[in-house]
Amino acid sequence: MKGQSVETLVLPAPAKLNLFLHITGRRSDGYHELQTVFQFLDRHDSLSFTRLATAKLDFQCSDPQLENDDNLVVRAARALQDWALANNQPAQGARIILDKRLPYGGGLGGGSSDAATTLLALRQLWQLSLSTEQLAQLGLQLGADVPVFIHGHAAFAEGVGERLTPVAPASPWYLVVDPKVHIRTATIFQHPELRRDCAPVNSWDWSTQHTENVFEPLVRRLHPEVANALDWLVEYAPTRLTGTGACLFGSFESQEMARAALARMPAQWTGFVARGLNESPVCQQLRQASTDNLTNHD
Ligand SMILES: C[C@](O)(CO)[C@H](O)COP(=O)(O)OP(=O)(O)OC[C@H]1O[C@@H](n2ccc(N)nc2=O)[C@H](O)[C@@H]1O
């Protein structure tokens, strides 16, 4: 691999949307079999990674609530250190700074994306010979959404989100609305009224079939504020919940139209306009860094 003297990498961790989300069954361990399409957004957290000579992990976060050892960034770095030890490679460390910009716990996958960017960055900084598939397997233990961020392509996903087929859906402009409601993923997955018997759709013609987010009727009923936001946004554009919510998105033909809707959004919610991306900017930037030695601060 080129770029051997790179000591610091600065990388994005993009948000994702679930363009639809179906449940086709439940596994014996309680996890649900899903079908979904993931697309990335050009809205992201930012992370900086500096290699340390010792095995120390030093983590700082712009959001004090997230600055702790349970952060998925720290857990991802530890998982990679453990892999290195188990594979007779020297333990290395890093100083990691997370500039948290994405709303969290809202179905945008920011935590999983931060974890994926951490795994990708440290593999490169620490020069570990770990395949992308192995990295995705490691990531899956941290969260169901991590593998798609590791592979870096918009994807039709099955299983718990780890069986991925690359797809290239249209890339509209989205208005993402955060209605400021917290929905606990584990709790809503256990709800007795959740629909778990969707007929499977095919990866090659999902866009011509009826799709939905199965959490939407339930979330609407349990959280009237989310129902209000869905009812408001659908007046402007086709609208859906992402993940288990509570964030939702409308699809627009142009940035101007999405911005015009954002300007009229009720003040109690927050929102942003972003473009759909079928390639993750992380993978593009890492390829660039490995050929150009970009951000070389040694
Ligand atoms: C719903 C999605 O957002 C779709 O992209 C993700 O699958 C959720 O991914 P995540 O937030 O990373 O969630 P995880 O940390 O993997 O799982 C949180 C909890 O949700 C439940 N869970 C999650 C994924 C899944 N396929 N079946 C489940 O039943 C489990 O109780 C699990 O303990």
Ligand SMILES: Nc1ncnc2c1ncn2[C@@H]1O[C@H](COP(=O)(O)OP(=O)(O)OP(=O)(O)O)[C@@H](O)[C@H]1O
């Ligand atoms: N780096 C991180 N960024 C955000 N949340 C984190 C991070 N590390 C740990 N967490 C914890 O994980 C929880 C879920 O965050 P995340 O943003 O991944 O969820 P989400 O947007 O609902 O994603 P998903 O679509 O995967 O359910 C947060 O409430 C937070 O307590």
